[in-house]
Structure formats: C-alpha cells, structure tokens
Amino acid sequence: MKHMISLIDWSADEVAEALRLAGEFKEKPLSKRGALDGKVLGMIFEKSSTRTRVSFEVATLRLGGHALFLSTRDIQLGRGETIADTARVLGRMCNGIMARVFEHEKLAALTASGLPVINGLSDLLHPCQALADALTIIEHKGSLEGRTLAYLGDGNNVAHSLINLGARSGLAVRVGTPERYGPDPAIVAAAREAGADVTVTHDPVEAVQGVDVVYTDTWASMGQEAEAQARAQVFAPFRIDEALFAKAAPDAIFMHCLPAHRGDEVTDAVIEHERSVVFDEAENRLHTEQAVLFMLMA
Numbered sequence: 001m002k003h004m005i006s007l008i009d010w011s012a013d014e015v016a017e018a019l020r021l022a023g024e025f026k027e028k029p030l031s032k033r034g035a036l037d038g039k040v041l042g043m044i045f046e047k048s049s050t051r052t053r054v055s056f057e058v059a060t061l062r063l064g065g066h067a068l069f070l071s072t073r074d075i076q077l078g079r080g081e082t083i084a085d086t087a088r089v090l091g092r093m094c095n096g097i098m099a100r101v102f103e104h105e106k107l108a109a110l111t112a113s114g115l116p117v118i119n120g121l122s123d124l125l126h127p128c129q130a131l132a133d134a135l136t137i138i139e140h141k142g143s144l145e146g147r148t149l150a151y152l153g154d155g156n157n158v159a160h161s162l163i164n165l166g167a168r169s170g171l172a173v174r175v176g177t178p179e180r181y182g183p184d185p186a187i188v189a190a191a192r193e194a195g196a197d198v199t200v201t202h203d204p205v206e207a208v209q210g211v212d213v214v215y216t217d218t219w220a221s222m223g224q225e226a227e228a229q230a231r232a233q234v235f236a237p238f239r240i241d242e243a244l245f246a247k248a249a250p251d252a253i254f255m256h257c258l259p260a261h262r263g264d265e266v267t268d269a270v271i272e273h274e275r276s277v278v279f280d281e282a283e284n285r286l287h288t289e290q291a292v293l294f295m296l297m298a
C-alpha cells in the first residue's frame with residue numbers, strides 16, 4: 001500500500017510523475033473523470049483548513065469520487081475513540097484517508113485502515129503543500145533543478161517538506177530561522193544523505209541573497225497560538241519586506257503556503273508584489289492533489 005505521509009517516502013520519479021499528472025489535470029480537469037467512480041475519501045481534520053479541505057474535495061469530485069469532511073469536533077475521535085479504531089472503521093467504508101493532525105505519528109496509526117493515507121498537514125510535515133509548491137516553481141522558473149529557494153521563519157512542517165522536496169528534485173533549499181527555531185536536524189540530515197543541498201542559517205540576509213524563490217509561513221502555527229506574542233518578537237528580523245525581498249535575484253518570486261499574517265511574516269507590499277505567486281500556489285494544491293489521489297486511489 002502506498003501513502004503520501006512524507007515526500008521523502010516517494011522516489012524522485014514518483015514526484016516527477018505526480019507533477020506531470022498535475023500539469024495534465026490543470027489543463028484538462030475532467031480527463032480522468034471516472035477514475036474514482038464510487039470511491040470515497042475520508043478527510044479527518046483535527047485543525048482548521050481552507051485550501052486543503054477545498055482542494056481535496058474538489059479534486060476528488062473531478063475524478064468522480066466523493067469526499068467526506070470529518071472534523072474531530074463532530075466525530076467520535078474527538079471524544080476519545082482511538083485513532084486505531086477509527087482507522088479500522090473507515091477501512092470498512094472508505095477507499096482512502098486524508099488527515100490533518102497534530103501528532104505526526106497519528107498518520108502511521110491510520111494505516112491500520114488498510115487504506116492509502118495522505119498527510120494533509122501534521123505538526124512535522126506538509127508534503128501536499130510542497131508538491132503544489134514544486135509545480136508553482138516549475139511554472140514560474142522553468143525547473144526545480146538548479147534553482148534555489150530560501151525559506152525564512154519557523155523551521156516547521158512547511159520548511160521540513162520543502163527540505164524533503166529538495167531531496168527529491170534538485171531544488172537547493174536555504175533555511176533562515178532564529179536560533180532555537182531551526183528545522184529538525186534529523187530531517188536535514190536525512191535530506192542531505194539523499195543528496196539534497198540544504199543550508200541552515202540564522203542570518204535572514206544571507207538566506208535570501210540571490211535566490212530564485214523567497215518563501216515564508218506563519219510564525220505561530222496551529223496549536224502554538226499561546227506563543228504568538230513571544231514569537232513575534234523573536235521572528236521580527238525574518239519578516240519579508242521589500243528591502244529583504246530585494247536581496248534575492250531580480251526576478252525572484254515570493255511564495256507563502258497561506259494563510260498569511262500580513263504585517264508579521266510578510267508585508268502587504270511583498271504579498272501583493274507583481275512577483276508574488278501565492279494564489280497560483282494555492283490553486284496548484286488542487287491540481288497536485290488530484291494527481292496524488294489518482295496515483296493512490298484510482
């Protein structure tokens with residue numbers, strides 16, 4: 001059984017195939033309309049979502065299947081039924097599971113369903129985001145190979161999956177974070193082991209100097225709301241404003257997984273910049289997820 005729990009579990013060829021298919025779906029959304037005929041994707045959400053929920057629901061529909069929105073506010077999982085029991089029940093009724101969870105380990109527990117499991121974001125990783133980001137970079141920069149992306153801010157789930165993308169594509173990744181907020185050293189080490197060009201620095205200017213892509217995410221992720229004020233102080237030097245964006249290559253693009261906290265990690269001027277591609281990036285979630293669903297569930 002194949003899953004999309006981490007991008008590092010997919011080969012470079014599989015990632016390339018997903019991106020090729022995504023391009024096809026972007027041009028012809030209904031080209032494989034019957035592929036998920038009669039099939040159901042159970043979508044468990046422990047956290048809020050706009051893009052992930054809508055893109056998976058629309059992508060499933062475009063393949064002829066049906067997606068169920070299962071918020072833990074409503075299902076028994078939120079009242080203490082175990083992940084393993086929930087998985088076994090969904091295994092009897094659905095054909096695939098997409099889950100947005102706090103603890104990453106819950107995704108492995110969901111494989112007890114016997115179904116393909118897709119990570120719709122965990123505290124550790126956000127692989128579907130990185131896949132959409134890859135498509136966006138290819139569209140705007142022509143390729144991943146030979147390009148450099150600077151991620152500024154928290155060394156979090158989004159940063160980790162971009163590092164994994166580097167290991168599966170030839171995209172060089174520079175991560176600039178405050179001290180103590182760097183990416184998980186085990187993820188960096190595994191990516192380097194797989195041949196990725198990953199640099200970690202605590203200097204925002206060094207991180208963005210001359211790069212093709214400048215990327216950021218919220219300073220306080222879902223579940224870290226209580227730390228938001230303290231983090232705002234520590235992360236302030238990593239805010240992407242016009243001066244910092246100008247240190248990147250003259251044709252560099254700006255990316256953000258969204259939702260953005262305008263004025264914190266990015267200024268209005270940069271997110272509205274003519275070289276900001278954040279809404280192409282959001283749209284590409286739909287096309288890349290349609291590709292993942294097709295590869296795992298058709």
Ligand code: CP
Nearest residue numbers: 049050051052257258
């Ligand atoms: N980027 C992303 O995953 O957005 P949502 O939280 O809205 O799903």
Ligand code: NVA
Nearest residue numbers: 156217221222257258
């Ligand atoms: N790092 C953010 C990403 C949201 C899509 C979070 O986990 O909240």
